[in-house]
Amino acid sequence: MRIAITGTPGVGKTTVSKVLGDKLGIKVIDITEAVKKYKLYTEKDEDMDSYVIDFEKLEKFVSEIEEKEKTIILDGHVSHLLNPDYIIVLRCNPEIIKERLEKRGYKPKKVLENVQAEILDVCLCESKGKVYEIDTTSRDVEDIVDEIVEAIKHKKERKGIVNWTEEYFDYLTLEIK
Numbered sequence: 218m219r220i221a222i223t224g225t226p227g228v229g230k231t232t233v234s235k236v237l238g239d240k241l242g243i244k245v246i247d248i249t250e251a252v253k254k255y256k257l258y259t260e261k262d263e264d265m266d267s268y269v270i271d272f273e274k275l276e277k278f279v280s281e282i283e284e285k286e287k288t289i290i291l292d293g294h295v296s297h298l299l300n301p302d303y304i305i306v307l308r309c310n311p312e313i314i315k316e317r318l319e320k321r322g323y324k325p326k327k328v329l330e331n332v333q334a335e336i337l338d339v340c341l342c343e344s345k346g347k348v349y350e351i352d353t354t355s356r357d358v359e360d361i362v363d364e365i366v367e368a369i370k371h372k373k374e375r376k377g378i379v380n381w382t383e384e385y386f387d388y389l390t391l392e393i394k
C-alpha cells in the first residue's frame with residue numbers, strides 16, 4: 218500500500234511526512250532524495266537545477282521497498298504519479314511557498330514556476346484516484362498530521378478547497394527568461 222504525500226515544492230511534504238511516518242510507524246521514502254542518491258534520472262537540467270526522473274527505475278526502487286514494508290509513505294512532488302492507493306495533496310499560500318523557496322536558494326525562474334504551479338493546482342489536477350486535499354497555510358505540523366491520520370483512517374476524499382487564482386492572478390502573467 219502506497220500513501221503519497223504530494224504538493225508543490227516548499228509546501229511542507231517532507232516535514233509532514235516525517236511526523237506522519239513516526240506517528241504511524243510507517244517507512245517514508247523521500248522521492249527527491251532517492252532520485253538524486255540512486256541516480257534514478259535520465260538527465261540533469263542544469264539551467265533549472267532539476268532532474269528528469271527515470272520513472273521505470275524509480276518504480277522498481279519503490280516497489281522493492283514496498284514488498285518488504287507492505288505500507289509506505291511516498292514524500293515528493295511526483296509521488297502522486299507512482300500509482301499510490303491514497304493521495305494527500307498539501308496546499309499552501311503561494312506567497313509563503315515563494316518565501317520558502319527563495320530561502321532555499323532556488324533561482325527566480327524556478328521559484329516563479331513553482332509559485333505558478335501552486336496557483337494552478339498542478340499536483341491536484343494530476344492526482345487520480347482517492348485524493349484528500351489539505352490547506353496547510355498557518356497550521357501547525359502536528360495539527361496537519363492529525364488531520365491526515367483521520368483522513369487515512371476513514372479513507373476520506375476531498376478536492377477543490379482552495380482557489381489562489383483570483384488573489385494571485387498577477388503571478389500567472391509574469392515570465393522570467
Ligand code: ADP
Pocket residue numbers: 224225226227228229230231232233317353356357358361
Ligand atoms: P517540501 O518537502 O514540500 O519541499 P519542506 O517540508 O521541506 O517542504 O518544508 C519547507 C519549509 O517550510 C521548511 O523550512 C519547513 O520547516 C517549513 N514548514 C513546513 N511545514 C510547515 C508548517 N506547517 N508551518 C510552518 N513551517 C513549515
Ligand code: MG
Pocket residue numbers: 230231232249293
Ligand atoms: Mg521535500
